[in-house]
Amino acid sequence: MSSLPLLSVFFMLHEIFRRLYELLLPLGRRDISWSSTFLDFAHFPSLLLRNFTVMRRPPPSFPDLPVEVLMEIFQFATYLHDSESILPLDPFIPQQISHNALGPNTALSTVRTKCALVLVCRSWRNVAIPLLYRHLVIRSPRRAALLLSSLTSRLPTPVGTAPSDYGRFARHLEIHTHSRGSDTYNFLLTICRVIQRCPNLRILSGSWNHALPSGFRQSISQMCGSNVRELLWSELYPNYLELAKFMTDFQNLQVLDLSRVTSAYDKSTPLSLPLVQALIISTHAGSVSLATSISMPKLHTLVLRLEIQKLDSKCSNYLKSFLKIRGVALKTLHILPLMGDQNALEDFHILFEDCSCLETVTFHVNSTPTFQHPSVRRIGICGLNSDAFEHSKTTNGNTCLRTLADRSLYPCLETVRTVDYLVENHTSSLDHFIWWSEQFEHRGVDFQDGAGVVWMYNETQDVQCADGVPSNGYRYVWKGENSRFFSIQSTHFVVQ
Numbered sequence: 001m002s003s004l005p006l007l008s009v010f011f012m013l014h015e016i017f018r019r020l021y022e023l024l025l026p027l028g029r030r031d032i033s034w035s036s037t038f039l040d041f042a043h044f045p046s047l048l049l050r051n052f053t054v055m056r057r058p059p060p061s062f063p064d065l066p067v068e069v070l071m072e073i074f075q076f077a078t079y080l081h082d083s084e085s086i087l088p089l090d091p092f093i094p095q096q097i098s099h100n101a102l103g104p105n106t107a108l109s110t111v112r113t114k115c116a117l118v119l120v121c122r123s124w125r126n127v128a129i130p131l132l133y134r135h136l137v138i139r140s141p142r143r144a145a146l147l148l149s150s151l152t153s154r155l156p157t158p159v160g161t162a163p164s165d166y167g168r169f170a171r172h173l174e175i176h177t178h179s180r181g182s183d184t185y186n187f188l189l190t191i192c193r194v195i196q197r198c199p200n201l202r203i204l205s206g207s208w209n210h211a212l213p214s215g216f217r218q219s220i221s222q223m224c225g226s227n228v229r230e231l232l233w234s235e236l237y238p239n240y241l242e243l244a245k246f247m248t249d250f251q252n253l254q255v256l257d258l259s260r261v262t263s264a265y266d267k268s269t270p271l272s273l274p275l276v277q278a279l280i281i282s283t284h285a286g287s288v289s290l291a292t293s294i295s296m297p298k299l300h301t302l303v304l305r306l307e308i309q310k311l312d313s314k315c316s317n318y319l320k321s322f323l324k325i326r327g328v329a330l331k332t333l334h335i336l337p338l339m340g341d342q343n344a345l346e347d348f349h350i351l352f353e354d355c356s357c358l359e360t361v362t363f364h365v366n367s368t369p370t371f372q373h374p375s376v377r378r379i380g381i382c383g384l385n386s387d388a389f390e391h392s393k394t395t396n397g398n399t400c401l402r403t404l405a406d407r408s409l410y411p412c413l414e415t416v417r418t419v420d421y422l423v424e425n426h427t428s429s430l431d432h433f434i435w436w437s438e439q440f441e442h443r444g445v446d447f448q449d450g451a452g453v454v455w456m457y458n459e460t461q462d463v464q465c466a467d468g469v470p471s472n473g474y475r476y477v478w479k480g481e482n483s484r485f486f487s488i489q490s491t492h493f494v495v496q
Contacts, residue, residue, distance in 0.1 A: 070127045074117055078110045083135035083172055086203060086232050086257050087278055088303060088334065091362045091380040091419040094452040107137075133169040136198070140179035144190040151197040167197035174205040183210040192216070195223050205232040207260070214242050221249035229253060232280075234260030244271050244290065254278065256296075259305045261286040271295065281322075282307045288318040292325065301332040306367075320354075327354035337364035337382065362419065368400040372409050379404060380419045389432035401436055407443050416440060417448045423455055430455065 081089050105113075117128035138144045151167045173195065181187060195201065201224045212235060228250050235243060238261070247256070248271045256273065259282040271294045278301040281287045323330075333355065352358070352373055362380035365388065381400060388397020403409065404416055423433055433449070437456050440447035446454050 067127055070124065074128055074131055078105065078113050078117075078131055080105050080107060080110045080135075082107070083110070085255070086205060086230050087255055087280070088336065091334065091382070092360070092378065092417060092452075095420075095422060095450040097422060097424055129166065130169040133166045135172040135174070136170050136194075137174045137176075138191070138194070139176045141181040141184070141187045141190065144187060144194065148190055148194050148197070151194065167194075168200055170198040170201060172203040172205070173198060173201055176207050177209045188213075188216050192219050192223070195220060198224070199227070201227055203230040204228045206234070207232075208235045211235070211237040211239075214239070217242060217246040221246055225249045226252060230255040230257075232257035232260075240290070244293065247271075248273060248294070251275070256280070256294075258282075258287045258291050259284075259303075259307075261290050274298065277301060278303070280305065283315055283319075285315045285318055288315060288322055292318060292322040296326065297329075299326055299329055301334075302326075302330050303334045303336065305336045323354040328356060330355045331357055332360045333358055333362070334380075335361075335363040335367065337367070365397045365400045368396075368403050372411075375412055376410055377412055378415045378417070379410070379413065380417050382419045384418045384421045386426050386429040386432075389429050389436055391432070391435065405439055405443060405445075413445050415446045415448060417450065417452065419450055421450055423449045423453065424451070 114132040118125045153164045155164050231250055231253055253273050253276050255278045256276050257280040259280050262284045273294055273296050276296040277298050279299055280303040281291050282305040284307055358376050360378045361376055365381055365383040384397045387393055387395050434455050437447045448454050
């Protein structure tokens with residue numbers, strides 16, 4: 001509350017007490033103590049005003065940081081990978097143990113943080129507004145109407161009002177149609193108006209549970225076809241000829257997600273997306289058949305989502321045809337397992353036979369290829385646990401590690417990383433992990449945990465304490481591109 005309204009209240013109280021004192025003073029002259037007490041009470045507002053004026057302090061202010069610094073802080077506090085790309089997170093990005101009491105960001109916590117930032121002050125609002133409207137999610141017709149109202153609102157200015165123009169900050173639009181009323185004409189019209197207000201869209205995600213009119217797809221492609229770089233589009237009852245034509249209208253696409261297409265596409269119409277570099281498909285026949293019909297000369301990354309435990313003959317034939325055409329150009333292959341699946345995928349080897357230039361492969365521990373591949377340099381393994389490193393046990397993880405340690409199968413292998421396994425989270429299995437690190441080290445391969453750390457034993461003359469005094473015995477050290485401090489048994493070591 002500012003000081004001006006507060007001063008007005010005090011002056012009003014002072015005037016009320018003064019007038020009451022003048023009216024009641026003749027009645028109280030017989031009791032001097034009563035009149036003096038009321039006199040002091042009547043003059044209390046004046047004393048309080050003088051003390052308030054003297055003791056008032058300026059309100060605390062936030063540090064005057066540059067806009068670029070505030071933007072970096074806000075982006076770090078609200079970062080969510082799914083908002084920035086439809087591609088899965090690169091499994092070879094080093095992971096770290098979360099020391100945040102609230103845990104990693106979620107979609108709900110990120111939105112709450114953004115809404116809190118815009119309410120702090122005007123300078124923070126100007127910085128946080130672009131982050132608030134960067135990723136827009138529509139889950140119901142009501143939300144679509146509210147979003148359109150916000151994008152078309154007008155803001156007061158010194159000379160009148162001006163359009164908010166918040167839509168220029170939108171980069172990712174995500175549409176869901178699970179709510180009632182999502183199949184109405186008004187909802188589709190609202191979606192078109194929202195996209196029309198977002199001229200800088202880069203990512204478009206649409207999941208439709210009902211048939212779409214062809215005119216709607218044409219309107220979408222005309223409004224944002226030249227700007228969108230990543231596209232995820234799925235329809236429950238698609239017209240595949242129109243759907244394929246719609247996707248090829250986005251000639252500047254770099255990432256295409258076809259993993260939710262389920263029905264087979266058997267048309268021979270030539271289609272082309274010349275700039276697509278990453279493709280996401282599933283083990284459904286429709287997804288693979290549609291991907292086979294599209295020419296993608298710059299494709300080098302393939303993400304395969306396993307939706308079924310066993311490949312049927314139809315899907316297997318489509319997958320062989322796809323890899324026979326596109327497999328020569330593939331350099332990166334990420335295979336995402338079925339959620340909660342613990343069984344190996346049969347006929348898994350067909351994914352590798354025609355990929356002669358593969359350099360990076362990621363797969364689940366239950367689906368390890370067992371034939372020779374001459375060009376693979378990096379392998380990421382998902383689903384490992386502590387039992388996999390005990391060489392006395394026979395598990396899928398142990399079998400996977402023994403297969404990868406065979407140089408005759410992978411002669412060019414340089415790095416093996418346990419994608420979701422961090423040694424710092426499983427210190428009881430540290431000795432077993434180091435045993436495998438030594439086995440791979442003898443074969444010229446770096447065996448890394450999820451943080452990109454190679455754990456090994458090193459002799460005392462190679463290890464020096466942080467204060468320059470040599471240590472005795474063996475210690476666990478870190479081997480990597482740069483030396484790094486870490487703590488073992490309350491002592492800090494660094495590799496020289």
